[in-house]
Every structure is written in structure tokens, then in C-alpha cells.
Amino acid sequence: xxxxxxxxxxxCGLAKALDVVGDRWTLLVVRELLIxxxxxxxxxxxxxxxxxxxxLAERLRELENAGIVVREExxxxxxxxxxxxxxxxxxxxxxxxxxxxxxxxxxxxxAKGETLxxxxxxxxxxxxxVDGRPEDPPINIELRAGSEPxxxxxxxxxxxxxxxxxxxxAAVVTGKAEIILQLFAARIDLAAALAVGVRWEGDPDALHRxxxxxxRLSSGRMP
Numbered sequence: 001x002x003x004x005x006x007x008x009x010x011x012c013g014l015a016k017a018l019d020v021v022g023d024r025w026t027l028l029v030v031r032e033l034l035i036x037x038x039x040x041x042x043x044x045x046x047x048x049x050x051x052x053x054x055x056l057a058e059r060l061r062e063l064e065n066a067g068i069v070v071r072e073e074x075x076x077x078x079x080x081x082x083x084x085x086x087x088x089x090x091x092x093x094x095x096x097x098x099x100x101x102x103x104x105x106x107x108x109x110x111a112k113g114e115t116l117x118x119x120x121x122x123x124x125x126x127x128x129x130v131d132g133r134p135e136d137p138p139i140n141i142e143l144r145a146g147s148e149p150x151x152x153x154x155x156x157x158x159x160x161x162x163x164x165x166x167x168x169x170a171a172v173v174t175g176k177a178e179i180i181l182q183l184f185a186a187r188i189d190l191a192a193a194l195a196v197g198v199r200w201e202g203d204p205d206a207l208h209r210x211x212x213x214x215x216r217l218s219s220g221r222m223p
Contacts, residue, residue: 020066021092025051027099029059030085030092033069035122036163038084049115063089101127118146118177122161125150128185129210131157141206142166143184145177154210171202186211 008015021027025048032047033039045056060083063069068089074082085092100123121143134157141152142165151166152159166172173180175198183193190200190207200207 020068023059023062025055025059026063027092027096029056029063030068030089031096031120031123033083033085033089034093034096035119038072038082040078040080040082044083047117047119049117068092097123097127100124116177119148119150119163121145121150121177121181122163124181125152125161125184126159128212129159129161130212131155131159131210132212133209136209139170139203139206139209140166140168141210142169142172143180144172144174145180152210159210169202171200171204171206174199174201183207184211 007019010016021030028048028051029044032044036043036047041056041060044060045051045053048056060069060071064071067086070084070086070089072082072084074080104124129152131154138153138155141154143150143152148163149165151162151164151169153162153166173183175193175196179188179193179196179198182188183190183198184207190198190204194200
């Protein structure tokens with residue numbers, strides 16, 4: 001438990017975990033670091049719309065004290081603090097993915113003022129994509145749903161999803177984040193996605209390689 005933080009005072013692993021990561025915004029800070037790796041405070045602020053500056057600073061201090069986040073001073077030309085997850089912090093990825101899966105049905109009801117940033121697609125895509133032809137040569141697919149492209153790297157049965165442009169992309173997909181997620185979660189087909197503004201450049205067969213015949217995402221639909 002972090003010194004000075006309220007505790008449930010229960011001899012239970014779940015209660016102990018919530019003593020550390022159960023406060024508001026804490027797991028979303030972890031989400032951003034899982035997606036971005038090392039990043040600046042300003043990058044975290046951008047990915048957490050609505051968080052107060054002082055609250056983000058407080059959550060980072062708490063996570064540092066708990067050994068979940070590591071702060072490093074970057075050399076010039078960056079010359080600012082970078083934050084990343086420790087090995088212990090990265091172990092939270094499985095829990096966050098499963099929470100995201102559990103929460104997917106709640107996306108069916110859009111609340112007023114909700115936002116969706118394109119880089120958030122990284123985690124749900126990890127839940128739904130599979131390499132359906134592991135014997136085929138490796139391929140990269142680039143997704144462009146906002147200012148930051150996402151690379152889906154497929155190789156030997158494994159899929160790596162990360163921020164950044166793809167090298168020698170077999171396909172480039174451009175469109176709204178919600179529609180791209182529906183497409184890659186097998187909730188709509190390519191023709192339907194194209195009809196609502198998605199653009200596909202390159203080999204359409206790349207989609208068939210990574211999209212499962214029935215999505216493993218929970219039964220909720222993106223609005």
C-alpha cells in the first residue's frame with residue numbers, strides 16, 4: 001500500500017490491488033503507458049481528457065511510490081521527464097484487457113460528451129485480432145484513424161499492435177476509429193466499412209488474415 005493512501009484493510013489480493021490502483025484515473029494512466037511506452041507528462045495529459053493537472057501529478061507520484069511507474073530524465077533534445085511502466089506495472093496489462101472486454105457491452109449506450117482517441121484502439125485490437133495464416137510471410141497493416149497511425153504487425157501466429165507508421169505496409173486503412181474497430185472486430189464487413197467512409201489501400205486479403213470468423217470481443221457493439 002502507498003503511504004498515506006486509504007486502505008480497505010482486508011487480507012485479500014483484490015483489496016490489496018485496489019489499495020494501489022483503485023483510485024479514479026489510476027488505471028487510465030496505466031492504459032496510456034501500456035499503449036505509449038515511455039512518454040512525457042504532456043502526452044499523458046493529452047490522452048486523459050478531463051483530468052486536472054494536479055491530479056495527474058498526484059497519480060504519477062502514487063504509482064512511482066508503488067513501484068508501478070518509473071520516471072527517467074531524458075537527455076537533450078527531449079530534456080524532460082519520461083514516464084514508463086516498470087515490469088510490475090506491465091503485469092497489469094492482462095487485467096486491463098479483461099476489464100475492457102467486460103466493459104465492451106456498455107459502449108452500446110453513448111453518453112453525451114464522450115470522446116474516443118484513435119490510439120485507444122491498440123488495446124481492444126489486442127483482444128480481437130488473430131493470425132489466421134501463421135504459415136504465410138509476415139505482413140504489416142497500418143491504421144490511420146487520427147493523428148497517430150497504428151501498426152498491426154503479423155508474423156508466425158503472433159500479432160503486435162503498436163503506435164507508429166508501418167514499414168512496407170501490405171494495406172493502409174483510413175477512417176473513423178469507431179468504424180475501423182468494428183471492421184477489425186468482424187462486426188461489419190469491408191464493403192459496409194467502405195460505404196461509410198473507410199478507405200482501404202493495398203491487399204484486401206490482409207484483413208481476412210487477421211480478423212477472426214467470430215469476434216472474441218464481448219457482444220457489445222460500438223455505437
